[in-house]
Amino acid sequence: MKILVPVKRVCDPDNANKVKVSADGATVTSDGLEWKPNPFDEYAVEAALRLNENAPKNEKLGETLVCSLGPAEVAQTLRQALAMGADRGILIDATDGQLDTTVVARALKALVDKEKPDLVLMGKQTVDGDSNAVGQTLAEMLGWPMATFAMTVSTNDGGKTLTVGREVDTGVLTLKVTLPAVVTVDLRIVAPAGIKNGATPADHKYNEGARYASLKGIMQAKKKAIDQLKLSELGIDTATSSAYPKFELPPARTGNCVFVETVDDLLGKLRTQAKAI
Amino acid sequence: MIEWSEEHKAIAQAVRRFVEDEIKPRRQELEFGDTPPYELLRKMIRTFGMGELQLARFAAQIEREKRGGGEPAAKDPEASDSPESWRARADAVAMQIIPTIEICRYCPGMVTAMGVSIGLTVGTIMTRGTTAQKERFVPALLTMEKIGAWAITEPGSGSDAFGSMQATAKRDGAGGYVLQGSKTFITNGPYADTIVFICKLDEGNAAKERKVLSFILDKGTPGLTQSKPLRKMGQHSSPTGELFLEDVRVGKDRLLGETEEREYRAGAKETFSSERTGVAAMALGIVEQCLSLSIDYAKNRVQFGRPIGEFQLIQQKLALMEVARMNIQNIVFRQIELAGHGRRTTLAEASAGKLYCARAAMEVALEAVQLFGGNGYMAEFHVEQLCRDAKVLQIYAGTDEIQTLQIARDLLKA
Numbered sequence: 244m245k246i247l248v249p250v251k252r253v254c255d256p257d258n259a260n261k262v263k264v265s266a267d268g269a270t271v272t273s274d275g276l277e278w279k280p281n282p283f284d285e286y287a288v289e290a291a292l293r294l295n296e297n298a299p300k301n302e303k304l305g306e307t308l309v310c311s312l313g314p315a316e317v318a319q320t321l322r323q324a325l326a327m328g329a330d331r332g333i334l335i336d337a338t339d340g341q342l343d344t345t346v347v348a349r350a351l352k353a354l355v356d357k358e359k360p361d362l363v364l365m366g367k368q369t370v371d372g373d374s375n376a377v378g379q380t381l382a383e384m385l386g387w388p389m390a391t392f393a394m395t396v397s398t399n400d401g402g403k404t405l406t407v408g409r410e411v412d413t414g415v416l417t418l419k420v421t422l423p424a425v426v427t428v429d430l431r432i433v434a435p436a437g438i439k440n441g442a443t444p445a446d447h448k449y450n451e452g453a454r455y456a457s458l459k460g461i462m463q464a465k466k467k468a469i470d471q472l473k474l475s476e477l478g479i480d481t482a483t484s485s486a487y488p489k490f491e492l493p494p495a496r497t498g499n500c501v502f503v504e505t506v507d508d509l510l511g512k513l514r515t516q517a518k519a520i
Numbered sequence: 521m522i523e524w525s526e527e528h529k530a531i532a533q534a535v536r537r538f539v540e541d542e543i544k545p546r547r548q549e550l551e552f553g554d555t556p557p558y559e560l561l562r563k564m565i566r567t568f569g570m571g572e573l574q575l576a577r578f579a580a581q582i583e584r585e586k587r588g589g590g591e592p593a594a595k596d597p598e599a600s601d602s603p604e605s606w607r608a609r610a611d612a613v614a615m616q617i618i619p620t621i622e623i624c625r626y627c628p629g630m631v632t633a634m635g636v637s638i639g640l641t642v643g644t645i646m647t648r649g650t651t652a653q654k655e656r657f658v659p660a661l662l663t664m665e666k667i668g669a670w671a672i673t674e675p676g677s678g679s680d681a682f683g684s685m686q687a688t689a690k691r692d693g694a695g696g697y698v699l700q701g702s703k704t705f706i707t708n709g710p711y712a713d714t715i716v717f718i719c720k721l722d723e724g725n726a727a728k729e730r731k732v733l734s735f736i737l738d739k740g741t742p743g744l745t746q747s748k749p750l751r752k753m754g755q756h757s758s759p760t761g762e763l764f765l766e767d768v769r770v771g772k773d774r775l776l777g778e779t780e781e782r783e784y785r786a787g788a789k790e791t792f793s794s795e796r797t798g799v800a801a802m803a804l805g806i807v808e809q810c811l812s813l814s815i816d817y818a819k820n821r822v823q824f825g826r827p828i829g830e831f832q833l834i835q836q837k838l839a840l841m842e843v844a845r846m847n848i849q850n851i852v853f854r855q856i857e858l859a860g861h862g863r864r865t866t867l868a869e870a871s872a873g874k875l876y877c878a879r880a881a882m883e884v885a886l887e888a889v890q891l892f893g894g895n896g897y898m899a900e901f902h903v904e905q906l907c908r909d910a911k912v913l914q915i916y917a918g919t920d921e922i923q924t925l926q927i928a929r930d931l932l933k934a
Contacts, residue, residue, distance in 0.1 A: 449766060455538055455568035458615050461530045472694070 244305040244402055244422070246291040247360040248329070249286040249310060249351055252320040253371040268489045280320050286433045288324045289453040291364045293438035296328075298447050304440070306330050310354055312337045312347060318469055325464040326456030332469035341474060345484040348380035353477040355385060360423065362405070367427040369393050376441025378427035385405075385422060388420040394431040397439035521610070521860075528614055535622040538598065543626050545583040550627055550757040551905050554749065557630040557757045562664045564619070571663035574638070578658060582596070585651050586668055592648055608859030617801045617852060623804025626902075628909040629757030631805075632916075635798050636758075637661060641668025643794055647778040647787055648651045648734060657714055657736055669712035671703040671763055674757035679922050682732055682785055687719035692769065699735060699743075699768040705916075708763030710749045713739045715766070718784060732784035734776040743768035754908030773792045784879055789867045795917040796874035797855050797865055803913060804848045806906050810888035811841045813903055817892055828891075837887045843878040851877060866929035873921040878913035885910040 254262060255277040263272045280288075283315060295305035309324040310333035311317045333391035335350055355363060368375035372483060382389035393410035393498050394415065403421070409416045418424070435448045456464070474481055503509045513519045524532070549555040565571045612833025620631050642661050645654055660666040677684035701719055705710070715737040720730035739745055747762040772778055817867060818829030818838060828834045851873045858865055865873070885907040889896035898905050914920045 259608070290557050319530075322526070322530065326534075433635050457567070457574060458531060459569050461527055461534065462611065462615075464530070465527055 244295065244361040244398075245359070246295060246305065246362045246364050247308045247310065247351075247355065247358060248284070248291050248324070249311065249347075249363070249365050249377070250288065250309050250320055250324055251281045251315060251366075251369050252278040252317055253369055254283045255279045255397055256282070256370050264433050264490045264492055268491055271490055278316070278320065281366050281369045281371075282325055283368060283370070283428060283430070285324075285453045286375070286430065287366050287428045288327055288329060290393075290428050290432045291362075292328045292363075292454070293443070293449065294362075294396065294398065294440045295439075297442040298449070299444065303330075303440055305477070308333060308358060308360065308414075310335065310351070312342055312350055312474070314338060320518075321469055322464045323456065325467045325469075326387075326461040327454055328456075328460060329467075331467060334469050335474055337470045337474040341481065341483070343485045344380055346474075347377050348384055349479040350474060350477055350480075351377070351381050352384045353479050358431060361402075363387075363425045364424055365425070367429050376443050379423050382425035384513040385423075385425065388424040389426070390418045390420050390424065391427045392429045393426050394429050394434075395429045395439075396426060396428075396432065396435055398441055402441075423456075436459055437503075438444050488508040521857045527611070527631045528618060531615060531618045532622060534728060535564075535568065535619045536625075538620050539568060539626055543623065543630070547626055547902075547905075550630070552756065552899065555757075556759055557627070557633050558664060558667055558711065558893070561630060563633050564623075565664055570615075570619070573612075573615065574662040575659060578654075578662060579933065581646075582651060582655060585654075601795065601859045602768060606862075607861040609862065612854050612913075613859040614856050617856065618766070620798070620801040621805040621808065624802045627757040627808035628802055628806055628906070629755035631802055632707055632755055632758035633667075635802075636670055637668040637712075638904075639798055640670040640791065640795060641714060641716050644670060644791060645736065647790060648782060649736075650778050651724045651774065653736065653773070653778070661714060664820075666713035667708050667711050669706050669708040669715045669763075670718075671706050671709070671715055673703060673705045675704050679919055682788075683716070685720055685732070686727075687717070687765070688722040688730075689719050689735065690722050696769060697735070697775065699737075699765045699770060701765050703763040703765075705738060705750075705760055705892075706763055707760055709757055709763055710746055710759045711855070712746065715739075715744075715763065717763075721780060731780060733780060733782075734784050735770055735774045736776060737768065737770065737774065741768055741770070741805040753911060754905065755912055760775045790864070792918065793865055793867050796867075796870040799874045799913050799917055800848060800851045800877040803881035803910075804845070804852055806910050806913075807841065807845045807848055807884045810884050810903055810906055811838070811845055813901075814838060814841060814888045814891050817895075834891060837891050841887060844884050848877050848880055866930070868927050871918065871923040871926040874913075875927070876915065877921055878910075878920065881910040881913055882907075 256279070259278055261276060264270070265272050291307045295307050296303055304461040308331050309321055309329045310337045311321055315336065318332070318334055321334060325332055333354060341368065351363070361382065365378050367378065368467055377388060378391060390405070390407035390409055392410045393407045393408045397406045399406055404419055405420050405426065407420060408420045408428060409418060410431065433452050435451060439445060501512065503512060510520070542563065543550070546555065546560065546815070548879070550557060568833055620635070623631050643657055644819060646655055649657070650749050661668045672681050674686055676686060687699070687703065689697045690700050692698050699717060699719060703717070717735045717737050719733060721733050722730060739746065743766045745764040749759040752760060777781070815838060818834050819827050821828045829838070830847055849885065855865065885903065888903040892903055895901045898904060918926070
């Protein structure tokens with residue numbers, strides 16, 4: 244099956260405390276921060292590769308496309324996915340200021356119209372903005388079925404439908420979606436038995452987590468194509484529908500620790516001192 | 521080469537992730553316990569497809585040998601003089617060096633164990649063995665399915681490796697040999713499956729006149745005893761032991777090269793060169809880690825009301841560590857470039873590089889301990905281990921003193 248996986252680079256979440264706000268509060272500055280693929284997107288790449296392979300035979304069964312919106316450096320993020328085994332990359336040149344949920348979803352829709360994948364598989368959210376909205380918006384724009392927070396995906400009916408186990412607050416909700424569809428993945432999709440595609444034997448145990456790129460994969464990735472597109476060339480409305488008027492860091496923690504004897508004491512202090520309730 | 525390429529950085533990043541996920545959490549058991557490193561090394565080799573790459577290169581070389589040299593196979597990217605093949609050769613070397621650097625940030629001993637098995641043991645078989653011997657012993661060593669050891673040092677022979685060597689081989693009169701002797705400080709000795717044993721052919725002549733030969737032995741060969749790991753100062757993730765040979769009977773197929781005419785000393789310089797060049801990458805990993813830990817500590821450790829990094833004496837330590845890091849990195853880059861151009865490092869140059877890198881790593885690691893103060897002396901802080909690990913770089917693969925002699929000898933020979 245042909246799978247499109249959108250991938251976003253994010254500031255290394257381990258260094259989130261180094262994020263700074265510009266003096267006028269207009270932007271968040273990312274100077275000096277390391278970039279990493281959004282972890283949920285990396286899981287989506289892994290899930291796509293598992294869906295598209297016979298693992299023990301090391302055989303490819305379909306095409307995995309990865310795409311990203313951002314400046315030219317985003318190519319490195321795409322190369323990482325190509326090194327893991329994705330087949331082709333698409334880079335849509337854009338600046339952070341040009342993008343929001345709606346614009347990204349419109350751009351992805353334009354790509355879907357062009358590439359006609361059977362499945363758009365993506366992270367449930369990015370760990371920078373945490374909006375958790377692009378997948379849902381895209382499905383709506385496409386008029387495709389959607390399953391979010393997937394923890395298991397298996398293919399049925401000769402690859403015409405998917406059974407998706409969704410992680411919800413009350414347990415696991417199982418959905419059957421007809422392709423083409425949009426599926427967003429959660430952390431557990433990369434558990435050893437998260438994906439069943441009918442080709443890799445059901446008892447095959449994958450390693451937990453996204454695969455490491457092999458040395459050969461890394462060297463081959465530089466030869467794989469990354470198509471370059473411009474946001475303005477996609478023929479979409481590029482007006483953003485959201486704006487950030489101002490950023491400010493949360494107040495520094497005082498570090499004061501108050502011990503209380505009873506629950507009533509606690510509630511009282513929360514009311515009168517902290518004014519939190 | 522003046523900088524790592526994007527691919528090199530991608531490899532370093534991938535290996536670093538593996539090292540931090542798989543090796544770092546096991547540092548206690550590897551460096552302060554008796555857990556051998558082999559399962560983790562095999563997992564790394566499998567994960568990154570290193571074995572497949574090595575086996576493909578091995579197959580290409582065997583094919584070249586069987587053809588008797590001559591024209592390279594069309595699909596062998598490393599066998600021509602085009603810029604692409606320079607790059608391919610350089611990248612092949614870089615792909616061995618980068619994991620070395622990354623592992624050495626945490627457990628240099630693991631690199632010693634891997635280097636002796638895949639570098640020295642395989643290297644010796646590849647330069648001295650017959651094609652049949654290579655095909656028989658090398659593939660399992662390249663994937664680390666089998667562990668290799670290279671046995672030259674003896675209780676009474678260290679720097680004077682050949683002169684004082686006591687181990688012997690005697691012809692058994694039926695085409696085979698009887699081997700005797702004891703070896704010590706043998707990396708992987710306690711666990712090795714395939715051992716290159718270096719000894720002198722005793723023909724009843726004086727010890728000084730004897731030829732030096734090498735044999736390949738399997739674990740479990742009658743008469744061969746492999747000791748338990750020896751206690752040592754550092755590099756605990758590299759098991760080191762003794763070997764005892766008592767009337768070990770082997771056929772001629774175990775004599776490397778299957779001829780007594782291939783004197784071991786004749787090609788020993790190549791082995792020593794390759795052993796010595798490997799130390800630069802190890803030193804780089806140790807120095808990079810010591811520096812990065814020291815920078816973090818200097819920024820965060822507060823004394824007299826400010827981070828100690830604001831004091832000039834601490835700044836000087838960091839600056840000198842950075843100078844060492846730059847120099848060692850340049851030596852590593854030069855090795856990669858030379859390999860790309862198909863040029864071997866001369867023994868004198870290999871010695872000079874090894875001497876510098878080993879000393880620099882030791883100095884940087886000691887300064888890192890000093891910078892960390894009391895914390896640096898505690899096992900809880902990583903620099904303590906790296907400092908103990910660095911010391912052996914000045915001792916194994918030829919002591920600093922031997923490297924110095926070799927450099928001077930080369931300067932004065934004309």
